Amino acid sequence: MDRADGLAHYRKRFAGAETDLVYFDGNSLGRPPLSAIERMGDFMRDGWGERLIRGWDEAWLQLPVEIGDRIGRAVIEAKAGQTVIGDSTTVLLYKLARAAVDAQVARDPRRREIVVDTDNFPTDRYVLDGIANERGMKLRWIDVDISTGVSPEQLAEAVGPETALVVVSHVAYRSAYLADAPELTRIAHDAGALILWDLCHSAGSVPVRADAWGFDLAVGCTYKYLNGGPGSPAFAYVRDDLQAVITQPIQGWFGTRDMFAMGPDYEPEPSIRRFLSGTSPIVGMLPMEETLAMIEEAGMPALRAKSVALTSFAITLADDWLGPLGVTLASPAESEERGGHVTLHHPAMREVTARLWQRDVIPDYRDPGGLRIGLSPLSTSFEEVHRGLAATRDVLKTVLLERAGLA
Template identity: 40%
Template sequence: MSEPTEQAGVCDVSELKDEAGKLDAADELAALRERFVLDDVTYLDGNSLGALPAGVPARVADVVRRQWGELRIRSWEESGWWTAPERIGDRIAPLVGAAAGQIVVGDSTSVNVFKALVAAVRMAGEDGTGRDEILVDATTFPADGYIAESAARMTGCALRPVTPAEVPSALGDRTAAVLLNHVDYRTGRLHDLPALTAAVHEAGAYVVWDLCHSAGALPVGLDEYGVDLAVGCTYKYLNGGPGSPAYLYVRHGLQDRFDSPLPGWNSHAEPFGMRPGYIPAAGASRGRVGTPDILSLLALEAALQVWDGVSVEAVRAKSLALTDFFLRCVGEYVLDGRVESLTPAAHAERGSQVALRCDDAGDVMKRLIERGVVGDFRAPDVLRFGFTPLYVGFADVERAARVLAETLV
């Protein structure tokens, strides 16, 4: 892989290179990069798939060879397989501002969205009649919209797509539940979780937050802001691996009322009683369905060890510094009018990615990847760059902007 030249810069490239070096030298999180398996590629796609934590391969090998290969069925108890969904949920909890006992890990994000949204509508129905409408984020990841449409049909609700900004005015006596994304997957816009949650509650409805693009990148504050239900994946900023299991958060005060539309044997109060009638388990375990995916679960548990001793607040501070620096480098290096940032400049409205609009974005991203700068493309014209503060440094940021400028010449 050849090193990019300095031909595209409209400023002195050496100045920004030097500044990047100084920022990396002062970075209190810089040493965390050693906890990952990385090479000389500038990897800015952790908002799609996080890098491999170095401790995962040995842990997975042990699970396969010893726990499965030698202990076999005994590992459900002796290796803690049975309790893994709750144990790993408690490991994720502080990363999203939740106390223990409120998160269970398992299934996919889409499955958990379905559970949470239907349960929210059912709780609203218990509160009183007439709540027969679901509001869904019109800018949401498409799968959330598909699930919301199915949940609406199943519960007899009308589905009303609105933008997050429109939610407060759209709420009313008919609103049963609201499904929102914390960070817009296209633009990186961070939505106001505290204010929107408060507005939904004031209207007497329940809120479900999708945290896929915020957990592990910034403080969430589920308990602090009284969020009802939340879901999220673990393969982005939590680095759990491709297809790693998602999680479901159910606030303590709602757990006795949580009525899952997928009552599986794993969430039964007596899972091995094999009774014909369903009695839900206590606590967050009501969110379980079938047999846990042990290999993926325990790989995720190993991956979460990279968070030992790491403050989410420090991660957020570095995330903002990285994205600020990237936007600055793009502004200095890229010719005027070649790209347009879709990501808000205000810190309060920015997640941990930068989205740039570019006419030939698909081809540009292919050429960037060929030169060792990996981001991703979203149709029709968006370049996305994700900044995972645990392993991305300021030199990575400067190089990415410089290669982008040269690619766009």
């Protein structure tokens, strides 16, 4: 399978890929590209060390939009001027969600509900709860099965004339359920609501067509499949016709029309830059450009095909090796309903995860009893998946024997 893999040659471009360590957590923190390590050294010595403050005028002020446009073009199929690199995922979620509900209430005071599912990522739920409390609004919860996610039927039942905003993850963080983004967007729009997509687990793994699918707003992180590094800044997408309609709530000087005028009043920049606030995190932006170059070269369709092959292979091995030990699949079995990771369920998985880490096999664990296997299509090999699932089988057998008093 590795010999037949048209993307196999990218693996050698990542630090640590030559070692025996099995990395099953690329959907939480991607491996660093070797070129990013070299680039950061060059930046520290030349870009920062030599150019100093001149770097802002020469290049850095434009980076949030330039890199945002690259993400728009290569990763989420959005035309230029709609995507920007900004703050953390949490802060950008707050900015866009708060701006959206304020605009909706101003348009129609009845729209005082935010629709979100019970298994959305914690930061999404926490941010929306805070906004609802701030603005005197109500959360309408969609109760979902944690092995799947929000269906069109569930959303259609939840939205109505009081809905201001819908927030959905394109790929569910726990199960990897791949939401029907165009259909859910249509349902939200038919109800007069705006929709904000969380792309954290899909950007760089699953094709996204933000413009064609009619997205209003989206936020995605860059430290998973885009390999930006720990805490690298998130990106925000705001459809061009909405940019002058919604007002972002954190008014900072980087989002002003003339930031160096430093005038007495806040006057927002008319472009996507209006969604910036404070000084842009330049150091955190640079590594992701190396992975963006690979995505531009390979293309998202090829990455998706490799991702499907990897997750399907993992499921086949899990069925053969782990099914007889009581492990069940906690992700969609059909590839068209599954993102870039696979979750395997067994009550012993917390202990199995801890022991695998001691053996340099690195998945992660999600309650209840979920071993989550994140497979990055640029840096993961099929042989690596085979070794990792074999180790999981052996460790689980040992744990079960010990619990039965037979080892």
